[in-house]
Amino acid sequence: MSVSSVRRGPRLAAALLASGLLLTGCGGAAADGGSAPGGTTADGKGVDGTDSAGSHGGTVGRSAPEPRTSEPKLIPGLGPRTLAAIPPETDQAVVATGAGRDRNTGTVLVYERDPVTGWAPVSDIWPAHNAKRGWTDDHVRGDLRTPIGVFGLTDAGGLLPDPGTRLPYDRGPAFSVSGTGFQGDSLAGSFDYVVAINYNRVPGNTPLDWTRPLGADKGGGIWLHVDHGGPTQGCVSLPRGRMKELLRLLDPMKKPVVVMGDAESLKR
Incomplete structure (x- = not known):
């Protein structure tokens, strides 16, 4: 060396x-x-960058966690047939639930649909009246029952100025009403604010339009209007402040509908 x-x-x-x-x-x-x-x-990686199973960047003996999913919420109290009647493009529903088939009192609750989470209430529970004899699946003129079903809400109006609705609003003296109801209650002011329910009528017209596509015998003029303290002839009525709130909530871009009937019928 x-x-x-x-x-x-x-x-x-x-x-x-x-x-x-x-x-x-x-x-x-x-x-x-x-x-x-x-x-x-010490973290399970080999000196060449692989894990002990021979793959790069993996975790030994573990799989990637699956994303958590949940079904969109439905409107409580509505059965499959009723839910199926709500158009797929509708994102706003006024649910009027009667206390019984032959009862004339109930409640109203407004729901809106989020594309991910589903339906959720956007109002308080409001007291309501319906027709004197209750509800029916086959409404005819003069039966003093409110029709059961899902109907569009496209047109509004009233004796008083528009309170701020996004629906077309027809104001005029033709919405004046007088007289008394079935319990001696004064009808004055009942039509100060109304929303036409699209039962046997042509959408896109004033609530005062009397065109009846199903024929006159099937009745018509079914509205949401101001409550006068007693049952109606076929409409659904709400306290004055709630009618104003409803008019401000309704959004034609959300294709609003009313879902109405006695509680047992709506479960179908």
Whole structure:
């Protein structure tokens, strides 16, 4: 061995040592304690960047978590047939639920639909009246029952100025009414605010339009209007403040409908 070889020995060893440390760092050596047994680092990675199963970047013995999903919420109290009658493009529903088939009191609650989470209420529960004799699946003129079903809400009006609705609003003296109801209650002011229910009428016209596509015998003029303290002849009535609130809530862009009937019928 030459003297030059002996002198190069320490420097060569130092160079090899430094080279080895650099290679270990690029291979993913654990910063907190070096390699784990079996040629893997403490976090399960091999020195060549693979995990102990031989794949890059994976987690040994685990699969990726599946995303959590939930079904969109439906409107409570409505059965499959009633829900199916709500048009798919409708995102706003006024649900009028009668206390019984032959009862003339009930409640109204407004819902809106989010494309992801489904239906949710956007109003309080409002007291309501309906026709004197209750509800029917086959309304005819003069039966003193309110028709059951799902009907569009496209047109509004009243004796008083528009309170801020986005629906077309027809104001005029023809909405005046007088006399008394079935319980001696005054009818004055009942039509101060109205929303036409699209039962046996032509949508897009004033609530005062008397065109009857199903014929006169099937009745008509079914409205949401101001409550006068007693049952109606066929309409659904709400307290004055709630009618104003409803008019401001209704949005023609959401294709609003009224879903109405006694509670048992709506469960179908």
